[in-house]
Amino acid sequence: MTDARHERLRRGGLAALQICVLAALYTASARAGLLQQLVRGQVTPLWPPSGIALAGLLLCGPRVWPGVALGAFLANVGLGPSLPGVLAITAGNTLAPVCSYLLLRRTGFRVELDRLRDALALIFLGAFTGMLISATTGSGTLLLAGALNTNGFWPTWSVWWTGDAMGVLVVTPVLLVLRSARWPRHVPPSRWLEALLLMAATACIGLVETGRTPLLFLGFPLLIWASFRFRLAGAAPCALAVSTFAIVSAIRGSGPFAGHDLLTKMITLQAFNASAALTALLLSAVISERNRTEREIARACRQLAGMAARISTGDRQPMLPAQESEEQEQTRQGPTPRP
Structure with missing residues (x-):
C-alpha cells in the first residue's frame, strides 16, 4: 500500500513538473515570437508556442494540457483586449494543439517521423487542420471585442493561422528530434x-x-x-x-x-x-x-x-526464416520437459 502511494506521489510530482516546464517554455517562446509581430502586437508569422505545445502533448501525453493553458494565459494576459477576451484566446490556443494531438493519435502517428504517413499527418492534421481552431477563436475574439474591424478580420486570421501552422511544421519536428538525439559514435x-x-x-x-x-x-x-x-x-x-x-x-x-x-x-x-x-x-x-x-x-x-x-x-528441407527464428528461440530456452 505504501509503495503504491509513493508511486502515485511520484507520478503526480512528475506530471506537475512537466506542466510547469511546458508552461515556462510556452511563455518564453511566446515572448520570442512576439518580436516578429505583424498585427496588433500579438499576431506573428511564426508562433513557436504552438509547436512546443503539440510536441509536449506528443511526448508527455494529454495530462500536460494544463501547462499549455497556463502558458497561453500568461502569454496573452498583457495583450488581450479584456479578461474575457484573454480567456477566449487562451481556450483557442489550448484546444488547437489538443485537437491536433488527438487527430494524430487516431492515425497511429509515431514521434520518430520516419514514415511518409507520419509527415503527411503532421502537415495536414497537426498543422493545417488543428490550428484552424486557434486562428478562428483568436481573430473572432478580437473582432467581437472591437480590436479589429471587419476589413482586418481575414488578414489577421490568415496571419494567425499560418503562424500557428508554421510553429507546428518547423518547431515540433526539431523538438521530436531532440527527444531521441544521441551523441553519435564511430562517426568518420x-x-x-x-x-x-x-x-x-x-x-x-x-x-x-x-x-x-x-x-x-x-x-x-x-x-x-x-x-x-x-x-x-x-x-x-x-x-x-x-x-x-x-x-x-x-x-x-x-x-x-x-x-x-x-x-x-x-x-x-x-x-x-x-x-x-x-x-x-x-x-x-x-x-x-x-x-x-x-x-x-x-x-x-x-x-x-x-x-x-x-x-x-x-x-533438402531448408527452414523458412520464421521457422528458423522459432527453432533458435527454443534452443536458447532449452528442451521442453516431458510430463
Missing part, C-alpha cells in the same frame, strides 16, 4: 566535416536571404542536402533556420518583401515557409523509408542465401 571525420559545412552554408544563406537581393530560393538546396545526408535530424533544424531568416527579411521589408502590403508579404512569406517545411519533412521521411526498405531487402537476401547454402550442403 568526413561526416563531422560535412555537418560543419552544412551549418556554415546555412549561416551564409541566412546572410543572403536577409539582404536586399531576392534569393530566398537558395535555401532549398540546403534542405535537400540535409534531408538526403542527415534525414530529419539535419532537415528539421535547417528548415527552422531557413524559415527564421525569411521572417527576418519580411519584417525588414527587404528582398522579395520590399514595397508590398501586409497581405502580399504574408502570402509570399508563408508560401516560402510552407514549401521549405514540406520539402524537409516529406523528403526526410521518404529517405528514411527507403533506407528501412533497403535494410529489410538486405536481411531477406541474407536469409535466402542461408537457405540456398543449406540446400547445397544436402539439407
Whole structure:
C-alpha cells in the first residue's frame, strides 16, 4: 500500500513538473515570437508556442494540457483586449494543439517521423487542420471585442493561422528530434566535416536571404542536402533556420518583401515557409523509408542465401526464416520437459 502511494506521489510530482516546464517554455517562446509581430502586437508569422505545445502533448501525453493553458494565459494576459477576451484566446490556443494531438493519435502517428504517413499527418492534421481552431477563436475574439474591424478580420486570421501552422511544421519536428538525439559514435571525420559545412552554408544563406537581393530560393538546396545526408535530424533544424531568416527579411521589408502590403508579404512569406517545411519533412521521411526498405531487402537476401547454402550442403528441407527464428528461440530456452 505504501509503495503504491509513493508511486502515485511520484507520478503526480512528475506530471506537475512537466506542466510547469511546458508552461515556462510556452511563455518564453511566446515572448520570442512576439518580436516578429505583424498585427496588433500579438499576431506573428511564426508562433513557436504552438509547436512546443503539440510536441509536449506528443511526448508527455494529454495530462500536460494544463501547462499549455497556463502558458497561453500568461502569454496573452498583457495583450488581450479584456479578461474575457484573454480567456477566449487562451481556450483557442489550448484546444488547437489538443485537437491536433488527438487527430494524430487516431492515425497511429509515431514521434520518430520516419514514415511518409507520419509527415503527411503532421502537415495536414497537426498543422493545417488543428490550428484552424486557434486562428478562428483568436481573430473572432478580437473582432467581437472591437480590436479589429471587419476589413482586418481575414488578414489577421490568415496571419494567425499560418503562424500557428508554421510553429507546428518547423518547431515540433526539431523538438521530436531532440527527444531521441544521441551523441553519435564511430562517426568518420568526413561526416563531422560535412555537418560543419552544412551549418556554415546555412549561416551564409541566412546572410543572403536577409539582404536586399531576392534569393530566398537558395535555401532549398540546403534542405535537400540535409534531408538526403542527415534525414530529419539535419532537415528539421535547417528548415527552422531557413524559415527564421525569411521572417527576418519580411519584417525588414527587404528582398522579395520590399514595397508590398501586409497581405502580399504574408502570402509570399508563408508560401516560402510552407514549401521549405514540406520539402524537409516529406523528403526526410521518404529517405528514411527507403533506407528501412533497403535494410529489410538486405536481411531477406541474407536469409535466402542461408537457405540456398543449406540446400547445397544436402539439407533438402531448408527452414523458412520464421521457422528458423522459432527453432533458435527454443534452443536458447532449452528442451521442453516431458510430463
